[in-house]
Amino acid sequence: MTLTSALSPLLHASTSLRLVIFLILAPFLIQYLSTTFFYRRARSISKSKTPPTLPYSIPGIFHVFGLLRHGPPVFFANAIREYGDFAPFVIKAGPTHFLIIRSAEHVKKVFQSVKQMTVTDFHAQIYEKIMGTPKEAVQLYQDIGKGRKESDAIDHAHLALPRQYFSGTALVSMVDVYIATLRRNMSNKMIQEKFWTEIEDMWSFFQNEIARATMETIFGSELLRMHPRIVRDFWEFDKNVEQLFRGLPRFMMPTAYNTRDRLVGNLSIWLQSVHPGTDFAKTAEEDPEWDAKSGSKFFQARDAVFANNTLDYQARAAEALAIMQGSTSNTMPSTFWFILETLRNTELNKYIHSEIKGLFDPVSGKYDVGTLTSLPIIQSMHAEIGRLRMATGTLRQCQVDGFQLDEDWSLPKGVQVMIFSHDLALNTPLWASARPQTVERPLEEFWPERFIVPDKPAREKRGQIRTGRFSMEGIGALHSTFGGGSHLCPGRYLAKAIQAATLVVLLCEYEVLLPDPESVEESMPPLREVAIGQIRPLEKVRVRIRKRRVGGDGKMA
Numbered sequence: 294m295t296l297t298s299a300l301s302p303l304l305h306a307s308t309s310l311r312l313v314i315f316l317i318l319a320p321f322l323i324q325y326l327s328t329t330f331f332y333r334r335a336r337s338i339s340k341s342k343t344p345p346t347l348p349y350s351i352p353g354i355f356h357v358f359g360l361l362r363h364g365p366p367v368f369f370a371n372a373i374r375e376y377g378d379f380a381p382f383v384i385k386a387g388p389t390h391f392l393i394i395r396s397a398e399h400v401k402k403v404f405q406s407v408k409q410m411t412v413t414d415f416h417a418q419i420y421e422k423i424m425g426t427p428k429e430a431v432q433l434y435q436d437i438g439k440g441r442k443e444s445d446a447i448d449h450a451h452l453a454l455p456r457q458y459f460s461g462t463a464l465v466s467m468v469d470v471y472i473a474t475l476r477r478n479m480s481n482k483m484i485q486e487k488f489w490t491e492i493e494d495m496w497s498f499f500q501n502e503i504a505r506a507t508m509e510t511i512f513g514s515e516l517l518r519m520h521p522r523i524v525r526d527f528w529e530f531d532k533n534v535e536q537l538f539r540g541l542p543r544f545m546m547p548t549a550y551n552t553r554d555r556l557v558g559n560l561s562i563w564l565q566s567v568h569p570g571t572d573f574a575k576t577a578e579e580d581p582e583w584d585a586k587s588g589s590k591f592f593q594a595r596d597a598v599f600a601n602n603t604l605d606y607q608a609r610a611a612e613a614l615a616i617m618q619g620s621t622s623n624t625m626p627s628t629f630w631f632i633l634e635t636l637r638n639t640e641l642n643k644y645i646h647s648e649i650k651g652l653f654d655p656v657s658g659k660y661d662v663g664t665l666t667s668l669p670i671i672q673s674m675h676a677e678i679g680r681l682r683m684a685t686g687t688l689r690q691c692q693v694d695g696f697q698l699d700e701d702w703s704l705p706k707g708v709q710v711m712i713f714s715h716d717l718a719l720n721t722p723l724w725a726s727a728r729p730q731t732v733e734r735p736l737e738e739f740w741p742e743r744f745i746v747p748d749k750p751a752r753e754k755r756g757q758i759r760t761g762r763f764s765m766e767g768i769g770a771l772h773s774t775f776g777g778g779s780h781l782c783p784g785r786y787l788a789k790a791i792q793a794a795t796l797v798v799l800l801c802e803y804e805v806l807l808p809d810p811e812s813v814e815e816s817m818p819p820l821r822e823v824a825i826g827q828i829r830p831l832e833k834v835r836v837r838i839r840k841r842r843v844g845g846d847g848k849m850a
């Protein structure tokens with residue numbers, strides 16, 4: 294349709310009719326013009342231009358209807374499929390502008406520009422809309438980086454404490470607690486040596502067991518004792534996180550708000566009982582690493598910062614919910630896939646079992662967590678699960694006008710830069726040019742050894758597991774599952790340790806098998822349909838489990 298033919302009915306009608314015709318035609322016209330502008334801007338060779346906006350038909354509202362109709366995960370995925378070759382491009386939800394970037398160079402530039410690309414406002418919104426933080430406390434988050442003492446202390450608790458406690462020996466102690474908790478909970482299930490027990494739905498089983506063990510490790514056992522429903526409430530809350538972030542009124546989604554409020558209320562009651570006053574944290578070297586009532590040293594130290602910096606119990610409970618969500622929401626699905634991918638591949642299963650079965654020390658009754666998590670196959674599996682089975686988004690807000698993304702593109706102040714891990718993870722040309730060895734097998738396929746560099750070029754037999762050293766060299770920017778730069782997820786080592794610890798307990802202490810492998814293959818989720826969000830099998834996955842016999846020397850079989 295040309296512009297003249299589109300306007301011709303208008304030129305020959307009465308005023309009111311013209312208005313009606315104009316209103317009917319206007320969206321088509323605007324769509325036509327915005328499409329023309331989009332391609333013109335995207336193909337322009339001029340320097341320092343602002344990125345184009347995806348075609349739209351209603352100015353001011355832009356892509357709001359599409360985002361509401363399909364939901365952001367599908368809308369963003371469709372936009373990438375249709376216009377991905379023209380990235381970077383902008384999607385506008387009314388006054389909020391999202392810039393989608395898709396190149397490794399752009400990702401690096403954004404992560405490295407710590408001062409110009411921040412998360413402060415985004416984090417404040419998460420606390421207010423999702424976690425239910427009271428308004429007065431939200432101001433403290435918004436004042437981070439503005440020289441306010443309490444806000445700086447909160448920033449320290451967010452950035453420094455997880456990095457201190459989720460690495461080195463502190464991490465090993467946490468994982469020891471996780472393993473002991475998981476083993477105890479599993480042994481309470483009366484799983485037999487002689488008979489197989491059938492688990493109908495491995496996803497729900499993991500939702501319960503991994504969340505339970507992770508929560509007990511971070512918060513202590515008293516929380517679960519006081520509020521036995523907390524795991525169920527947590528998953529109900531987690532399901533509604535995106536809805537809560539949209540900020541729809543309470544009457545439109547009462548269950549989402551009620552569940553969130555119940556969680557915050559219960560966490561607040563628990564905190565008042567286990568962390569009274571401001572001097573409750575026992576974090577000296579000689580203090581125990583974990584306390585059944587007060588929780589891990591990490592959680593005690595963190596809550597003490599908030600207690601000493603004007604956060605009331607409701608705001609502290611919202612903080613506890615944020616840590617519950619950060620630690621459980623992605624770790625459970627990634628652990629599910631870690632185990633399922635192992636069970637799906639007999640050679641891999643045998644190889645991993647042979648690598649890990651010697652890691653149990655019958656004298657201490659503990660596994661060697663340090664060795665376990667540094668095995669190349671475990672590290673590579675962790676990276677591959679993050680690449681293929683997780684779809685996370687990382688956001689940064691541009692704080693300056695004219696931010697130079699590169700010599701072609703310049704960004705306005707306020708634009709929200711979005712990086713989608715799954716999109717980058719499946720971009721074959723980028724991976725092939727960054728490190729050709731990583732695309733020896735298609736990126737759409739799960740390849741546990743993708744991140745292993747062989748020691749020497751050896752001829753591998755079919756099905757044989759590749760050995761060598763683990764490396765992320767050259768591909769860091771393409772693997773953004775854990776974000777990047779100064780906010781790179783501090784829990785990534787804990788997530789890897791939880792995956793490996795769950796695997797070691799299930800593989801060394803139990804025999805686990807998939808009774809219906811064909812239906813599991815048919816249940817594999819499609820790729821690229823959502824840009825962000827939980828990836829889970831299409832159908833329930835059944836597993837059979839029975840206890841392994843322990844040898845006379847106390848060693849695992």
Ligand code: HEM
Nearest residue numbers: 619620623624627685774775776777780781782784787788
């Ligand atoms: C597979 C599991 C996990 C995934 C995929 C994941 C992913 C992410 C991502 C994408 C970010 C944003 C990073 C950025 O803005 O650059 C993040 C931040 C964060 N994650 Fe994780 N995470 C996982 C596990 C954990 C665990 C176990 C914890 C433990 C408590 C944790 C705690 C945090 C915290 C506290 C932040 C905020 C960091 C900051 O703003 O400085 N995460 N995570």
